[in-house]
Amino acid sequence: MPSKISIRIDGELVHARLGQTILEVAAENNKPIPSLCSMKGLRPVGACRLCLVQVEGLGRMLPACTTPVQDGMSVTTDNAKLRGYRQMIIELLLAERNHVCAVCVANGHCELQTAAAKLGVMNTRYAYRYPNHKVDLSHSRFTLDHNRCILCSRCVRACAEVEGAHVWEIGGRGIGSLLVCELNRTWGESKHCTACGKCVQSCPTGALAEKGFAVEEMTKKPEPVSRIAAFREVRP
Amino acid sequence: MSQTITIHHVTRIEGHATIDIHLDGAGKVDHTDFHVTQFRGFEKFVEGRPYFEMPAITARICGICPVSHLLASSKACDAILAVRIPPAAKLLRELIHMAQFVQSHALSFFHLSAPDLLLGFDSDPALRNVVGLIEKHPEAARDGIALRKFGQQAIARLAGERIHPSWTVPGGVNKPLDSSTRDEILSEIPIARSILRRTLKMFKHVRDGFKDEVESFGATPTMHAGLVSPAGHLRLYDGIVKFIDAEGKAVAHIEDPIEYSGVIGEASMSDSYLKSPYFKPLGFPSGVYRVGPLARLNVADSCGTPEADDELADYREALGRVVQSSFYYHWARLIEATYAVERMEQLLNDPRILDTHVRATAGVNSNEGVGIIEAPRGVLIHHYKVDDNGAMLWANLIVATGHNNLAIREGVKQVAQRFVDGNALKEGAVNRVSALVRAFDPCLSCSTHAYGSSPYRLRLISPDGTLLDQK
Numbered sequence A: 001m002p003s004k005i006s007i008r009i010d011g012e013l014v015h016a017r018l019g020q021t022i023l024e025v026a027a028e029n030n031k032p033i034p035s036l037c038s039m040k041g042l043r044p045v046g047a048c049r050l051c052l053v054q055v056e057g058l059g060r061m062l063p064a065c066t067t068p069v070q071d072g073m074s075v076t077t078d079n080a081k082l083r084g085y086r087q088m089i090i091e092l093l094l095a096e097r098n099h100v101c102a103v104c105v106a107n108g109h110c111e112l113q114t115a116a117a118k119l120g121v122m123n124t125r126y127a128y129r130y131p132n133h134k135v136d137l138s139h140s141r142f143t144l145d146h147n148r149c150i151l152c153s154r155c156v157r158a159c160a161e162v163e164g165a166h167v168w169e170i171g172g173r174g175i176g177s178l179l180v181c182e183l184n185r186t187w188g189e190s191k192h193c194t195a196c197g198k199c200v201q202s203c204p205t206g207a208l209a210e211k212g213f214a215v216e217e218m219t220k221k222p223e224p225v226s227r228i229a230a231f232r233e234v235r236p
Numbered sequence B: 001m002s003q004t005i006t007i008h009h010v011t012r013i014e015g016h017a018t019i020d021i022h023l024d025g026a027g028k029v030d031h032t033d034f035h036v037t038q039f040r041g042f043e044k045f046v047e048g049r050p051y052f053e054m055p056a057i058t059a060r061i062c063g064i065c066p067v068s069h070l071l072a073s074s075k076a077c078d079a080i081l082a083v084r085i086p087p088a089a090k091l092l093r094e095l096i097h098m099a100q101f102v103q104s105h106a107l108s109f110f111h112l113s114a115p116d117l118l119l120g121f122d123s124d125p126a127l128r129n130v131v132g133l134i135e136k137h138p139e140a141a142r143d144g145i146a147l148r149k150f151g152q153q154a155i156a157r158l159a160g161e162r163i164h165p166s167w168t169v170p171g172g173v174n175k176p177l178d179s180s181t182r183d184e185i186l187s188e189i190p191i192a193r194s195i196l197r198r199t200l201k202m203f204k205h206v207r208d209g210f211k212d213e214v215e216s217f218g219a220t221p222t223m224h225a226g227l228v229s230p231a232g233h234l235r236l237y238d239g240i241v242k243f244i245d246a247e248g249k250a251v252a253h254i255e256d257p258i259e260y261s262g263v264i265g266e267a268s269m270s271d272s273y274l275k276s277p278y279f280k281p282l283g284f285p286s287g288v289y290r291v292g293p294l295a296r297l298n299v300a301d302s303c304g305t306p307e308a309d310d311e312l313a314d315y316r317e318a319l320g321r322v323v324q325s326s327f328y329y330h331w332a333r334l335i336e337a338t339y340a341v342e343r344m345e346q347l348l349n350d351p352r353i354l355d356t357h358v359r360a361t362a363g364v365n366s367n368e369g370v371g372i373i374e375a376p377r378g379v380l381i382h383h384y385k386v387d388d389n390g391a392m393l394w395a396n397l398i399v400a401t402g403h404n405n406l407a408i409r410e411g412v413k414q415v416a417q418r419f420v421d422g423n424a425l426k427e428g429a430v431n432r433v434s435a436l437v438r439a440f441d442p443c444l445s446c447s448t449h450a451y452g453s454s455p456y457r458l459r460l461i462s463p464d465g466t467l468l469d470q471k
Helices: A022-028 A080-096 A111-118 A154-163 A198-202 A223-234 B051-059 B066-081 B087-119 B130-136 B138-159 B179-216 B257-262 B293-299 B306-319 B326-348 B405-419 B427-439 B443-451
Strands: A004-009 A012-017 A052-055 A074-076 A142-145 A168-171 A178-181 A208-210 B017-023 B029-036 B223-228 B240-244 B250-254 B264-267 B276-279 B368-375 B378-386 B392-398 B456-461 B467-470
Touching (some): A004 A022, A080 A111, A154 A223, B051 B392, B066 B368, B130 B138, B179 B405, B223 B293, B276 B405
Antiparallel strands (some): A052 A074
């Protein structure tokens, strides 16, 4: 099988390498697909479903981040139906927890906020759930606010795959899912956290942040985490 | 099965009020009630949040004076950090505070009260607003808009946003001032000063036409409270809270903010969501005191800036050393705005203000912190308790309007007794009762005017409880 293949993205013929995902090929060809859970260098998991695309010949939509390209594949990344689903996903994320941008540490630097703005989400059609989640302030350097977590699991993967500390996991099921630290310890009680901050820098929202930062002050730098991950991949 | 839900009075308010006027058998005003009818709940829902979010959260209490809450909250957080903030940060905080005083006082005087003062309390209510002001007194309307713009633009230049900026943080501010911004603000100061000169002249000219209002607008002698420097000058950002009695004699001082609860008690009222702070040594409800511009000028020996002190001398020559009529809140407000502009000029000309060291960092070094500041409407107190990790355990906020609650209640009764008679409410009487409340510039009037409809519901009630009339 040739390693170089050709696929169509939104009608345009582009070259790709076997093993790449639709999301990667689309990004390389200047056709960015919105996504929240994918992060360069981390194993894709298809958690947020924002990158759903249509593949010709298939009745269902597929997440671009976990779907490998195949020779001759024809992908639609943007149309009214996809935009509608993506808006719905953002609205459901906003309704699920307590995302109050105005007082958020990541206001202005938040991937969820940016995606909502780009997709034209002005409000949600769904009733807010207003869950009563506590803020974990037990760590000396960082904060965890479940109210702002979208369960993308970027922190889980950054900690496990890049730092190798395996501090984070997603516990519970369905709507009861929650980011947990080492068998449900508080972050401050963690036995394995190296306080490296990779989870914080990988978090797309204000859920994980540096302690003491006031509203709008938390800018995330996921690129160094991706670079470390890429460096690790080329080593024997 | 029936159940009872009790909502405790742990609220901040800024919205709507109902005034009940109860008549006696002879159709005269027996007593009045002033109800503030909105529930906010800030003190409760901040529990569990990190203390360093508090400035941003509490700033949302108000859209007119968010800077006051930002600063009071930041000061409470400074106390939790147990740091002394860098000198430049202190100057910058005071600078943005002065800018806010100018814009807030301009809003209160020109946009909210000038229609009453320049068009008359009995003028056509359809035109007794800022639009009517533009028609009849375009120069005053222009001055009001320009003065407010000056303050708002200075806030935006310093902090990036006019409303709810995030510049003020625990430990200082998050960005230093550059010289070009300083020069821009400085270049606009002469215009602001000339507007205030004109406006003070105009107010002194028109005030003689309001003898009835002067006598009846909350003219009952009360105590007053406000911040002063150790030398007795007017202070708005930081100082000692001084209480004076109705004759002007100092009766109490709060030097360390944490000691406020020894002097100020808080009573909850069964008919209002607004708490009623009172002077503890006199108890409730005898411990009535007023805060805000009138009280501050009563409490301070002088302003400490030349032009404001000249105006203060005129004011005292005309009205005496301790002024009791709440009608003169307006005059005091204009003198304070003059002080604020002069103080801005002093601060901008202080070379230390350009220092780039503007933030102190630390963790939780104290589990309790109190921040006290003068908001445009009076003394504002933020009191927080946090756990060792910095999670909010408890908050108590005493907003400026709250201090005036008892005085407003008393004033409403006084104005009603003077202007309300018989079984029907005349429009002019309704407006005078409303204007008494407006003279205090309470936070509840902010949202009021923004929506354009009267937030005041006046009800005239006979001794048997029958509703005779309402507006």
